[in-house]
Amino acid sequence: MSRVGILVFPGSNCERDVFTVLSKFSGLEPELVWHTKNDLRGYDAFIIPGGFTYGDSLRAGAIAAHSPVIRELKKISEENLPILGICNGFQILVESSLLPGALTVNSSHKFVCKSARLVVKNNSTPFTTMFKKDESISIPVAHGQGRYVIDNRAYRKLERNNQIVIRYAQNDINGSMNNVAAVCNEQGNVMGMMPHPERAVWIQMDQDIRPEGSGVFESLRNHLLWH
C-alpha cells in the first residue's frame, strides 16, 4: 500500500473528492493531512487538491503557500517524492515557488467551468505515464485564476526541459500562455495542473466527458509500485 497525503487547508474544497477517487484505486491509501501538520514523514506521495484556500484572498494560493505544511513539502520535494497540485493546488505550488510561473485571472475575467480538451505533451512524469505522447483527452476545468504566465526566457527553458506536461487543445479556456495546462519542475516529480482529473473518473452520462482523468491516478499508482 502506498500512502498518499492529501493536504487540506482552510478553504480547500476538493479534498473529499480526491480522497474518494484515490480509495477506488487499489494500492493507494489516501489520508487527509491538515495544514498545521509539520511532520510529513511516512508518505509516498502528496496531492494538493482544489478549492479556495483562504478564500483566494490576495491571490489564489498566496496565503496557503506560507503554511507550515508547505515549508515541509519544500524539503520533501527534493527527495523526489511525487507531488501533484490540482487547480488551487497548482496555484499554491507556483505561489510557493515549487513550480515556475504564475497563475492569474482568466482572460475572460470570469470563472470558467466546462469540459476541456487537452493534449498530453510529456508522458514521463509520475502522473502521466499511462497516456501516450500527444494523446488527446477531455477533463473538466473549473477556475477563475488559471491563466499561466511566465516571461519568455523562462518559458523557453520550460520547453527545452520538457516541463510543459499538458496543453489545452482549445484556446477559449483561460488565455494561458501557449495553452499551458500543466507544468512540472525540472526533476519532474512535482506537477501542477489546472484541470480536475478527479472529476473525470466516474462513468459520466454526458458524452463530452469520458473518464479520462483516471490515467493520472493510474500513472501515480504504477509509479509508486515500481519506485
Next chain:
Amino acid sequence: MSELTAGETKYLRKKLGRKPSAFELDVVSAEWSEHCSYKSSKKLIRKFPNRSKFVIPGLASDAALLDIGLGYVLAIHIESHNHPSAVEPYGGSATGVGGVIRDILSLGARPIALLNALRFYPLDNANKRYSQSSRWLLRNVTKGIADYGNCIGVPTVGGEVEFDRGFSNYCLVDVAAIGISKREKIIRNRSNKRDIVFLVGGATGRDGIHGSSFASKKLSGEDRSAVQIPDPFTEKLLIEAVLEAVDRGCVNAMKDLGGGGLSCCLSEISETISKGLEVDLSKVHVKEDGMSPSEIILSESQERMLVITSQTNQAYLTEILSKYNLSYSNIGSVIEGKNLVIKYAGDVIMNLPSELICRAPLIDRDTIPPESKSEDRNLYFRERPSDLYKSILKVLANPNIASKKWIYEQFDHEVGIRTVLKPGTADSSVLRLENGKYLAVKLDGNSKQCDLDPYHGTMCILSEVCRNIISTGGKPLAIIDHLQFGSPENAHIFWAFKQSVRAIINYCEFMRLPVVGGKVSFYNENNLGPIKHSPVIGSIGLIDRSEWIMMPRFGSEESIFIIGNTKDEMGGSEFYETTGRAGNGKVPIVDLNDDMRNAKAVLRLIREDVVSSLHDCSKGGLAITLCEMAMRGGNNFQVDLDKIPNSCSSISNLLFSETPSRYILSTNKRKRLNTMLSAISGLEFSEIGMTTNNGSESFLHHSKLNSPVILTQKNITDSYENLGTIMERTPVD
C-alpha cells in the same frame, strides 16, 4: 423605529399588560415583519399538502427532510434575496446563497447542491437604460452566486432565468439548496436546562440592521441598511466546523441566523426546544465598538450560527471551532420556562414569552379579482416557410429560450463529483447519491403566464417542473415553492397570491405530491409598480437506476413520437412575446388527468427501455423542443406536422403553442413503443417523423406549406448562443 401597525401595537400592549420598552418593540417588530412572521400568508399556505411516505415530519423547521432510503435523508430549502440584489447585485445574491446554505446546515446536513431562479428586464431592449441596468444586474448577480458557491465548494447544478419587461430596475434572485445526511445525524433540537448557547462565526456588526423589514417594504432609492458583504471563506469554515461538531455529537440544537438576526433566531429556537433562554448581548463578539443592545440583537451580519451544546461537550465544540480559526462567543444558557430573557452587561433588559415574539397576529387581507382582460385580438401572421423559419430562429435567440451557457459556465457545477447531468444537458439536473440512487432537481417559473392568469400560470409551472423531472427519468417526490408578489396590501395582488396558492394545493393534492418547503416574498415593487406575479416552483425526484436517466439528444435513424395534444394556447408564449403580441392569448390550461396519464406513460416507457431520447415540450413550443434535441444530439429531423395531434387554428400556433403535458421522444424500438402506447386508454400520441444524420438540414413539412421549413445545425446553434453574444459583444468601430 417600530414598524408595527396600530392594531399590532394595541395587541402587544394588551398581551403585556403594559407599554413595551423601546428594546422590546425593536425585537417584536423585527419578528412581526411580513418576512419573518408570514402574517399575511400563513393561514393560506398552511393548507398545502405536506405528508407522504418520504417526508420526515416534525423535525425540520428551516428546511424539509426527506427519507430517501438506506438511512439517508435529504434536506431542501429555497430563499430569495430580491431587495438586496436589486441594490447591490453582487453582495445581495452572494449572501442569498450563504443564507440558504445555512438553512441546510442548521439541520446537520452537508450541502451538496445549489440552484437558482433569476428574473431580469430584457437585456437588449429598445429602452436602453433599463437594458443596461439589467446587464449590470445579470453580470453581478451571476458573479455573486458564482464567487460564493464556488468558494464554499457546493456545486450550482441548475436553475432557471427569465427576462421580462415587468422587471425594470429590479430583479428576482431565488436560491435553493439541497443537503444530505445520515438519518441518525440529523439535529433533533432537544436541549436541557443549563446547556450553553454559542454564537459562532462572523462578528456582529451594524450591517443589515432592519434587513427583514427592508424586505417587507417597497424599494425606494438607496437603503444602506440592507447592504451585506459576503464572506464565503468564513461560511466554508462554518460548514466544516459545524459538520465536524455534529459528527462528534456535540450539538444539541442549532439554528442559522438570517432575517431578523438574533431576535428571530433566539425566540424561534426557544420555541422549538420548548425551553427558555437567557442571553447576555454584551458577550456577543462584535465588529465595532459602541453598538447598542438593539443593534446587536437586530444585526443581520452574515455567516453566523447559533449552536447549543451541553456543559460536557462544550470543550469539544470550542476545540473544533479553534481548529477552524472561527470566532465564537458563549452568550448564555438554556433555562427553565419558556421565556426569552435578554440581558446586557448583567442587567435584564427584556423578559418575554418566546411564543409571544414568534407568533405575530395574523392578518386577513382583502382580495379583489382584476378587471377581466379584453378579448383576444385576432392577429394575423403570414405563414410562408420563410416566415416560420425566421420566427423559429428568433424565438431560439430570445434569451428566455437561448442557451444559458454564459451563466452556468461561471458556476462550478462539478465539485463533489456527483453531478451526472450538468446544466445545459437535460431538463433537470441529476446528482448521484450515496444510497446508489440518483436525484433529479429543477426550478421553474413563468411570470408571463402568471401575470395573465395566476391560477393557470402557476399550474403550468407545476406541470412543467414535474415534466422536467420526468424527462430525465425521475419520479417526482416533492415540491418546494417560492411565492413572489407585490404588496399584499393591494387587494388585486393578494387575490393573485390566493389563486397561486390554490393552484399549488389543487395540483399537489391531485398528484399526491407533498409541498415540503418554501418561502413567501411580498413587496416586490419597483419604480413603476408591482412586479409580475412570480411564483417559482421546485421539484425533486428520484431515479432508481442509472439506465433510466434520460437526455434530450436525438440519435440517428430514430423514430420521433409526440405524447399529448397541442391546442391554441398562446397566452404568455415566447412566440407572442417575440412577435410583439405580448399580453394576448389564453394561458394554457393543465388538464390534471392528461398530465398524470402522460407522465405515467413516459415513466413506463423509460422503465421498459424503449426510449432513446426524451424532452419535455414547453417554453417556445414544439419547434424549439425539436431544435434543442437536434442540437444536443448533433443529428437532424424530418417531421410531418400534419401528424401531430392538435386542435390548432394555424401552423404557427401548432409550432409555438405552449400547451402543457407534452413530451417528445425518439426511439429505435418504434413497434414496441407503439404497442405500449396504444394500450393506454385515452392517451394522445403519434409518430411524427424520423431523425437523420445525413446532411446538415432538418425539415418541417405541412400539407398547407408549398415547401418545407428547412433548418441547418449552424443556423439554430448560432441563434441559440445569443445570450452569450449579447453579454460578450465586442464594440464595433
Next chain:
Amino acid sequence: MNTNTSKSRFIVLVNIENKPYVSDPEGETILRDLIMEEGYSVVESVRTAKSLKMIVRAKNPKQAEKMVMKICEKLRIFNPIISSCTVNVVKSLP
C-alpha cells in the same frame, strides 16, 4: 475617431474602496492568516481597494477628472451604496 487636436492626454487614477462602515473580509484574512501569522505585529489593519489607471484625452486636468468621474458613475464601475471613489489626474502626457 474624432481626435480633437486641441486636447491633451492625462493619466487619471481612480481609487475605489469600501466605505468605512462596510466590512472587508479579504483585508481581514490577509491580516489574520498571513501578516499576523508570520508575526508582523506592527501592522494594525489591512483594507483592500481597487484602482484603475486610465489614459484619457481632455482639455485640461479638471475636465479629465470630471469626465472620468461621470464615466465611473454611469457605467457603475463602483456601487455608491458600498464604495466610495476618488479620481485624480496623476500625470499629463506629452
Next chain:
Amino acid sequence: MNTNTSKSRFIVLVNIENKPYVSDPEGETILRDLIMEEGYSVVESVRTAKSLKMIVRAKNPKQAEKMVMKICEKLRIFNPIISSCTVNVVKSLP
C-alpha cells in the same frame, strides 16, 4: 503586544499592478464596455490594480515605507513574476 510608545501610526498604501507584459482582462473589459455602451472614445486605455491600505506603527514615514516594502517582499504580497508594487505613506495618524 509590545506597543512601543515612541512609535507613530501611519496609513501606508500598497499598490500592486500587473507588469506591462501581463494583460489585464478587467481593464480590457471595462474599456470595451465603455466604448460599447457609451462611445467614450476619449478613453484610450484602462489598467486595473489592487491596493492594500495598511495602518502600521513605525518611527517615521521613511521607516514605515521601508518596513512595509520588506513585508510585501517577504510575504509575497505581490507576485514578482507578474506584478510590481509601490509603497507610499499617505497619512500620519495622531
